[in-house]
Structures are given as structure tokens and as C-alpha cells.
Amino acid sequence: MSSQSDLIHIFNGIPFTSRSSIDLLRALNAFQAREDDLLLVSYPKSGTHWLAEIIKHLYTSKVSLTSPLEFGDVSKLEELSFIGSKRIIPTHLSYDMLPADFKAKKCKAIYIIRNPKDTAVSLFHYYRDNPHLPTIDTWHGYLDMFLRGEVVCGSWFDHILGWEEHRNEMSTLFLYYEAMKKDLPKTIRKISSFLGININDNEISEICKKTSFNEMRSNVEKEKSDVNHTVCALTSNKKLIFRKGTVGDWKNYFSNKQDRLFDELYRSRMDSSYLAKHISY
Ligand code: A3P
Numbered sequence: 001m002s003s004q005s006d007l008i009h010i011f012n013g014i015p016f017t018s019r020s021s022i023d024l025l026r027a028l029n030a031f032q033a034r035e036d037d038l039l040l041v042s043y044p045k046s047g048t049h050w051l052a053e054i055i056k057h058l059y060t061s062k063v064s065l066t067s068p069l070e071f072g073d074v075s076k077l078e079e080l081s082f083i084g085s086k087r088i089i090p091t092h093l094s095y096d097m098l099p100a101d102f103k104a105k106k107c108k109a110i111y112i113i114r115n116p117k118d119t120a121v122s123l124f125h126y127y128r129d130n131p132h133l134p135t136i137d138t139w140h141g142y143l144d145m146f147l148r149g150e151v152v153c154g155s156w157f158d159h160i161l162g163w164e165e166h167r168n169e170m171s172t173l174f175l176y177y178e179a180m181k182k183d184l185p186k187t188i189r190k191i192s193s194f195l196g197i198n199i200n201d202n203e204i205s206e207i208c209k210k211t212s213f214n215e216m217r218s219n220v221e222k223e224k225s226d227v228n229h230t231v232c233a234l235t236s237n238k239k240l241i242f243r244k245g246t247v248g249d250w251k252n253y254f255s256n257k258q259d260r261l262f263d264e265l266y267r268s269r270m271d272s273s274y275l276a277k278h279i280s281y
Contacts, residue, residue, distance in 0.1 A: 007134050012097060014154040017132055021073040028069065031077060031099035038195070039069075039102060039109040040090040043159045044152060045122035046114040047177040048090055049241050053216060054188060055088055055110070057207045058197050063088050069099075092153045095162040102170065109170050110191065111163055114177035115280050116156045117250035117262060120146045122243065124253070127151070129240050143258055147265060157269040164275050178247050178280035184208045213245035247280070 008015045011025045040055065042048040056065055062085045069091040072079075080087065091098070102109075114122075120143065127136045133152065136142045142151075149155025163172070173194040180187045185204045192199045209215060220242060254262065270276040 007132060008152070014094065014097070015150060015152050016070065017152050019072070019132065020070045023074045024072055024076055025070060025097075027074045027077055028093075028097070028099050031069075031101055032081065033099065033101040033105045033107055034087065035105045035107065036086050037102065037105075037107045038086070038088045039098075039107060040088060041109050041111040041163065041172075042090070042092060043113075043119060043156050044092055045119050045126060046112050047180065048092075048112060050177075050180070050211060050213075050216070050245075051110065051112045051175065052088070052090060053211045054191065054207060057210055058188070058192060058195065058199065059086075061085075066090070068092060092159075094154065094159055095166045103166075106170055108194070109172045110175060110194070111172055112175045112177060113160060113275065113279055115247070115250070116266070117254060117259075117281075118177075118247065119156060121250045121253050123151060125243055126240060139253055140258075143254075143262075147262070157265070160275060161269070161273060164273060167274075174275060174278065176278060176280060181247055184211075213242065217242040217245075 007018055009018065009022060010016070011020075011022055016025065038055070040048060040051055042051070052065055056063070064083045064085050065088045066080060066083070067090075069076075069080075069089050070093055080089075123146065124136065124139060124142050127133045127142065145151050146156070149158060153159065167174075171194075173190065175187055175190070185201075185208060188199070188204050188207055191197075266281065270279075270281075
């Protein structure tokens with residue numbers, strides 16, 4: 001069994017889980033991108049699996065949804081190079097750490113953003129329920145870590161602002177979890193037009209049904225017996241992904257003081273952010 005200190009390692013100042021080897025993180029510099037690669041980018045617990053499931057249903061021809069770019073060891077590079085079809089590659093990497101070849105080839109990226117308070121609560125549960133992450137004792141102690149950017153993948157603010165700063169260097173579509181909850185067809189239309197996919201209203205409503213929280217969760221439950229299951233496997237324990245899938249759960253966790261502190265930090269970091277206008281906060 002691994003000790004607590006084996007569960008996280010720091011690379012470029014950012015905490016990573018042991019699922020990413022330092023050798024892989026270094027080797028990613030040399031990653032060969034392809035012009036038709038599609039990146040699905042997110043800070044953890046922002047709705048990555050939901051987005052990935054939608055994207056998979058949008059393509060009628062064969063595509064390969066990979067595990068997150070930064071998960072695994074150096075053999076990952078070779079593994080990805082053998083994929084014959086279009087690659088859909090999720091990643092939680094900061095913009096700075098993204099392999100340069102994606103930028104040189106101007107690949108498309110879809111970045112999903114969720115209210116950071118809900119993201120923090122979702123990540124709290126992920127820490128609590130995941131034996132591959134260090135033990136968290138209290139919500140209070142965890143929230144301090146989150147605000148200091150000492151959780152996996154570092155600071156939510158740095159992640160968002162880094163991708164925002166370079167948004168015109170690649171072709172990036174920003175999506176918002178809360179907007180998807182409110183009007184999923186609208187978001188699906190946005191994604192289709194970004195990817196150049198023709199889709200009609202019936203197809204959109206089919207995708208909405210197949211990617212609802214309940215549908216995705218029940219597919220995971222019956223996955224073992226169902227060979228046709230479609231929910232993607234980006235993490236080792238898929239049950240952990242589907243907790244509540246709601247907006248505003250943070251209100252059940254934050255004290256007034258924590259809420260004030262969070263708001264202060266949010267204002268100071270996001271004050272001149274272009275994305276802040278669109279983020280549901
Ligand atoms: P909660 O913990 O708040 O329930 P990620 O995929 O980036 O790890 O994000 C996980 C979060 O997205 C979890 O949030 C999960 O419940 C939510 N989620 C997963 N599938 C969803 C869906 N189809 N609709 C809405 N939320 C979903």
C-alpha cells in the first residue's frame with residue numbers, strides 16, 4: 001500500500017497524482033500532435049466526463065477518446081501514436097505545460113469551466129472517496145488547500161487565467177457547466193458548429209437524453225453486464241464521477257466566512273478576466 005507522500009508529486013510547481021509519472025510529464029515536451037487532434041481541457045471536477053460523452057455522440061465516424069494526456073508513463077506517447085483514427089484527448093494540464101506541438105499545429109481545444117465553489121466541493125468529495133489521493137481530514141483544511149492551489153492540478157485561478165491568456169493562440173471554445181445544465185441543446189449546437197458537424201434537432205435531443213446525469217450514472221452501474229455501454233472511462237473508479245451533478249451544492253458546505261474569503265480572492269484574481277463575464281459565479 002502506498003504512503004500518503006507517494007500519492008502526490010510536484011512537477012513545475014503543480015501537484016500531480018501518482019497516475020502521472022514524472023518521466024511522462026517530462027517526455028510530453030516531445031509529444032507529436034496531429035492537426036485534427038481535439039483537446040478536452042478542464043480543471044478537475046468541472047464536467048469533463050459529461051463533455052467527453054457528448055463529444056463521442058456527436059461523431060458518427062470512428063474517433064478515439066484517450067485517457068488524460070498526463071496519465072500514465074512514457075509508453076503513453078507511443079500508445080497515442082498508434083491510434084489510427086481522430087484522437088480526442090482530455091487533459092488537465094495548464095496551458096504552459098501543454099505540449100508545444102498542439103500549439104504549433106493550432107489544434108482545436110474545448111475548455112469546460114464550472115463555478116469554482118462547486119468545483120471545490122466536488123473535488124473535496126473526490127479526495128475523500130479516492131484511495132489514490134491523500135487523506136483529507138476536514139472541509140475547512142481542504143478549502144484552505146484549494147485556495148492556496150495546493151490540490152491536484154494546482155490553482156483553479158491559475159488554470160483558467162493561463163488558458164484565457166493564450167486563448168487566441170489555438171482554436172479554443174470555452175463552455176460553462178451551468179449553461180449546459182440550463183440549456184444543453186444550445187451548448188451542443190455551439191460545439192457542433194465549432195467542430196463543423198451538421199446536426200438536426202432530433203439528433204440533439206437524442207444526445208441530451210443519452211448524456212443526462214441519470215443516464216450516464218446508470219450506464220456506469222450496469223456497465224459490467226452491458227457490452228454496449230458508452231460512458232467513457234477517464235478515471236479508475238467511475239462511480240466517483242457521478243455524485244450529484246447539480247449547481248449550487250457549495251451552499252451546503254461554505255460558512256459565511258469561507259464564502260467571503262473565497263469572494264475576495266475571486267474578485268482579486270478574476271477582476272480583469274475576460275472569461276469572468278461568462279462564468280456563473
Ligand atoms: P459533482 O461532484 O458536483 O456531482 P469531472 O468529469 O470533470 O470529473 O467532473 C465531475 C462532476 O461532473 C461531478 O460533479 C459529476 O456529478 C458531474 N457530472 C458528471 N456527469 C454529469 C452529467 N451528465 N450532468 C451533470 N453533471 C455531471
